Amino acid sequence: MQCVLFAGLLCMIGVVGVQSHPEMNSDNKSELSSLTSSSKISNSLRDLLNQESLIRFSMTQKIQGLVMDALDNKNNSLTLKKKLRYITTELQSIEAKDQVMKEENAQLKQELNTVKEAINSDKNLIMQQIQSLIKTGISVLAEKMEDENSKFRQELMILNETNQRVQEENSKLRLQFQMINGSLQQHDLQLLNISTQLSSGTLSLNSPHGSCMGILQSDPDVKGKDGVYSIYVGYHIRKVYCDMTTDGGG
Structure with a gap:
């Protein structure tokens, strides 16, 4: 993630440098192309920053939930x-x-x-x-x-x-x-x-949940993967068979 941000910053610096020296660009079409590329890079950077913020927020909520469970x-x-x-x-x-x-x-x-x-x-x-x-x-x-x-x-x-x-x-x-x-x-x-x-x-997010639906909600990639999973039954961890296919799984 840091490498992508650094590369985007370099591209933006390059575009600004090109715009500060108009005598090096004789063609108006190339300038428009550079501005379009700069806009796309800015949008991509904003999307990446938004995704990173969402991931951090989700991780923070889940860690807080685990801390409350521990309490x-x-x-x-x-x-x-x-x-x-x-x-x-x-x-x-x-x-x-x-x-x-x-x-x-x-x-x-x-x-x-x-x-x-x-x-x-x-x-x-x-x-x-x-x-x-x-x-x-x-x-x-x-x-x-x-x-x-x-x-x-x-x-x-x-x-x-x-x-x-x-x-x-x-x-x-x-x-x-x-x-x-x-x-x-x-x-x-x-x-x-x-x-x-x-x-x-x-x-990790693969810690035992209280039900098969909890496992499916925390990790949608297990949908369609029927098998044995670990869940909490009362205050004990038990291995159970979860149907992750029928009626959407869980």
Whole structure:
């Protein structure tokens, strides 16, 4: 482009030099021809400058679009990080509750063992008391003890079910944490790739678009060239088959 502009400038300088020395041109037709050539060169230069301006403007708009996409990805990454911190906090809270429940269960088991040991050690005394209480309504006492034992068993079952639900929720939260962490790593890689291409100036117009129509609009030369292209699906780059022929392509 610079060579063409330089050549056009030289031609214009030559035409001006010829016009400043009319004694060197004796024929009026050659002068008219020179003026016509100068006008054509000027028009060509203006066309070239206009084309260059349009190309620069188009490139600037596309680079600005890519920068905005990079900022959107960065904002999405920050949002995901906030959600990750919230889930991590919830997970820590649930783990703390789980630890408290385990300690309570351990304490209950210890108390139960203590009761069992006391029952075993005082079995003879209890038998004597039972025998002495047979005449004074042992059946009523046995029913009360059975009710208390039943309540204790129900409470123990509830504790076990609660503990199981907590463990299941912990497993689900860990799985969500792993999925979000993997998604964040992919976003960080994409942001790093875009930042590297922007800083090095190697980002081209053939970067993946969000659809086959986007590829066709950015590069009309692919019209009629059916095949596999790379596009963005969500926040991931996927290879898909694009029909660039039917109904104008895309």
